[in-house]
Amino acid sequence: MIRALVFISHGAGEHCGRYEELAQMLMGLGLLVFAHDHVGHGQSEGERMVVSDFHVFVRDVLQHVDVMQKDYPRLPVFLLGHSMGGAIVILTAADRPGHFAGMVLISPLVLASPESATTFKVLAAKVLNLILPNMSLGPIDSSVLSRNKTEVDLYNADPLICRAGLKVCFGTQLLNAVSRVERALPKLTLPFLLLQGSADRLCDSRGAYLLMEQAKSQDKTLKIYEGAYHVLHKELPEVTNSVFHEINMLCGSGLESPQHSQEASGAVQRNLVLEAVLGHTLLALRRRRRRAKARGPWRERQPILVPSGCRIPVMGMLAQALV
Numbered sequence: 001m002i003r004a005l006v007f008i009s010h011g012a013g014e015h016c017g018r019y020e021e022l023a024q025m026l027m028g029l030g031l032l033v034f035a036h037d038h039v040g041h042g043q044s045e046g047e048r049m050v051v052s053d054f055h056v057f058v059r060d061v062l063q064h065v066d067v068m069q070k071d072y073p074r075l076p077v078f079l080l081g082h083s084m085g086g087a088i089v090i091l092t093a094a095d096r097p098g099h100f101a102g103m104v105l106i107s108p109l110v111l112a113s114p115e116s117a118t119t120f121k122v123l124a125a126k127v128l129n130l131i132l133p134n135m136s137l138g139p140i141d142s143s144v145l146s147r148n149k150t151e152v153d154l155y156n157a158d159p160l161i162c163r164a165g166l167k168v169c170f171g172t173q174l175l176n177a178v179s180r181v182e183r184a185l186p187k188l189t190l191p192f193l194l195l196q197g198s199a200d201r202l203c204d205s206r207g208a209y210l211l212m213e214q215a216k217s218q219d220k221t222l223k224i225y226e227g228a229y230h231v232l233h234k235e236l237p238e239v240t241n242s243v244f245h246e247i248n249m250l251c252g253s254g255l256e257s258p259q260h261s262q263e264a265s266g267a268v269q270r271n272l273v274l275e276a277v278l279g280h281t282l283l284a285l286r287r288r289r290r291r292a293k294a295r296g297p298w299r300e301r302q303p304i305l306v307p308s309g310c311r312i313p314v315m316g317m318l319a320q321a322l323v
Contacts, residue, residue, distance in 0.1 A: 004251065009035070010035070010082060011085050012174070016036060016042065022080075026251060031251060038060065054174075055091075058088055062096070079093060079103040082233070084174065086105045086106065097187060100190050107202070108203065109177065111178060112204060139166070144201045147227075148235055148237075185214035188215040188216060188217055189218075193223075195243055196223070197227070197232055198224055198227060199227050221250075223242075
């Protein structure tokens with residue numbers, strides 16, 4: 001029986017395939033996990049790490065959630081976001097108060113890093129965005145992602161990671177997102193779990209305390225991992241195991257409801273082909289693959305069922321359907 005839906009929002013420069021282990025854990029709790037690669041990421045369309053407006057990410061998430069809820073209208077929906085994906089989740093929840101059952105935030109982008117967002121650098125970025133928007137600010141330093149060297153090596157070897165470097169135009173969108181997130185914090189009333197590493201050099205850990213202080217949620221939990229870096233779900237084993245346990249406690253408790261059993265059973269019967277490949281029924285937004293030559297502008301995408309074995313950005317990527 002499917003007990004709830006969970007949407008996973010990945011971070012900047014990566015893709016949803018990096019959340020397979022987390023998705024498998026959630027699926028083991030009877031949760032239907034779904035995701036997509038954000039525009040300009042992974043196998044989705046668009047120029048790499050370029051978006052016209054940060055709200056495009058939020059709009060895509062809301063559209064994807066709406067598609068899923070057509071088949072599961074009575075099931076609660078959780079949001080899980082990491083880094084930039086955390087900012088997307090916060091803005092998504094704020095856009096629809098009372099709609100979501102809860103959210104999990106792993107090292108969310110609430111405040112920009114004090115090292116990279118000095119007053120001078122912010123001003124310089126705004127000026128450069130007007131004259132050199134596609135100028136690269138350099139790639140993400142993988143050594144600051146995790147203390148787990150194996151995970152860092154896997155990140156470096158992943159062909160779907162964007163290595164072109166953060167462009168000025170995308171950096172400006174991230175700064176705009178931070179401003180939007182700060183304005184959205186007082187609107188948050190849903191339960192949430194916030195996980196943060198004290199040695200995170202990419203997303204300022206002070207943002208976690210700001211979120212706890214300003215969110216109006218009655219049920220909110222912050223856990224700080226001393227010495228941990230940015231990607232807590234791929235950190236040293238003791239950290240990652242704790243992260244999985246905390247998420248399990250939030251998403252896996254108190255969800256059983258007999259009234260959902262008939263609905264969930266029928267939905268699974270309608271999607272046996274997908275279940276055989278992915279372990280769960282999954283929907284995704286259609287993403288046109290990047291063309292080898294000219295990449296066209298982003299266009300509205302319509303939701304479709306993901307065919308068996310299709311190399312499309314979906315969560316639960318198995319049998320080389322990994323994104």
